[in-house]
Amino acid sequence: MEHKSSIKVNNLNLHIDKQHILKDINLSIPENKITVILGPSGCGKTTLLKCFNRLTDLNEKVKIDGEVIINNENIFTSKTDISLIRKNMGFLSQRPYPLPMSIYDNIAYGLRISGRRKKKYLNKRVEHYLRQANIWDEVKDRLKDPASCLSIGQQQRLCLARGLAVDPEFILADEPTSALDPISSQAIEEKFMQLKQHYTIVLVTHILRQARRIADYVVFMYMGEVIEHGEAQEFFENPKMEKTKAYLKGYYN
């Protein structure tokens, strides 16, 4: 089956100082699917994910060559509008970082910096996205409360809603369930299964079972290299590389 690919990575190499972190990555990530980036800790999953919305810019020591092509444009050119790239990618980090403001303002923040200020419009959008992230019923009576009052599972859903509020095409999630309890984790996983109709989702995880549950497409990384990538079913039933087989048997955990 041919995918129309929305993220394409060509010969991507990333160095931090003299360390070679990502080695010659070539990938294409299919549209409207959940792509899982799998691999043991420290293999470069987070770093690869941050390349997609150029959060790697924050570290001065990072040197990148190669291309990341999103919707037919290489994002590593000087012409790239970084804000626009980032708005197009909802980003969920390993642990939730709600902004230091109220629940309402957390969602409205992204809308306001995009220039939306009408009270009525904001109210409607905030409710819409909180519903989207299945958290509306829990917070509708305390929208003015600080976001830091929420439980960590609620905070992660709030961060999801906040990411969706800037109307992205992609969702990048870096081990979004690793700080959560099993119930909250399940809630996030189920949400992703629904969201993939409308979004292209890239999920980083080191939990094999989670990958088996929700992946449509799998990228297996080891020591900064992509060892193997392919359709989930094919990947799990018929791994081609020795390292993949060993990982699936649990040797690296």
Added chain:
Amino acid sequence: MNIHLNKHKKIVNSVRFFLDLLWGIPSIVYGAFGFSVMIYFGIRTSLLAGIITVTLFIIPIIIRAIDEVLKTVPTGLLEASLSLGATKSETAYKVFLKQCFPGVITVVLLSFGRAIGDAASVLFTTGFTDSIPTSLNQPATTLPLSIFFQLSSPVPEVKNRAFASAVVLTVIILIISVISRFLVRKYKKHNIKF
């Protein structure tokens, strides 16, 4: 801000080291330094000289403590704001400063408390007087110093004034702590704890 500081690691670290040194110097050394400068220029002890000395010794403390506060802001929080498409300056003003604000208030008020309670740095520079100064170039005294001098006086009236000074000092410190508690609580509720 953090983003900027990370760029110039070497310079920043040497400035931090230098400020730490200044912080470690006892306030009486600042007093002695101020005094020798005053002798050099032939200036008499005055309120103004004292104010300058206290400012000099409190500045490294404030800068360095605020620096520590700023360092506690996690990168993940900045990344969260940036990944919503916010620019660096939007992130700095709307997220970074908001997260730091309670810590900065605490630092400023604590340093204020330290400055007002300090005696050694002004021992040489402001001189001593029993009366309230009416202009900046008259000698003056700080509350701890007046307690010290008045208490050692044999005259009971003067001694009583020492106790009065002590009460005033305590009340001022108390008010400062209450205000800082109030401000910090008001602004801290939005802060993310890590």
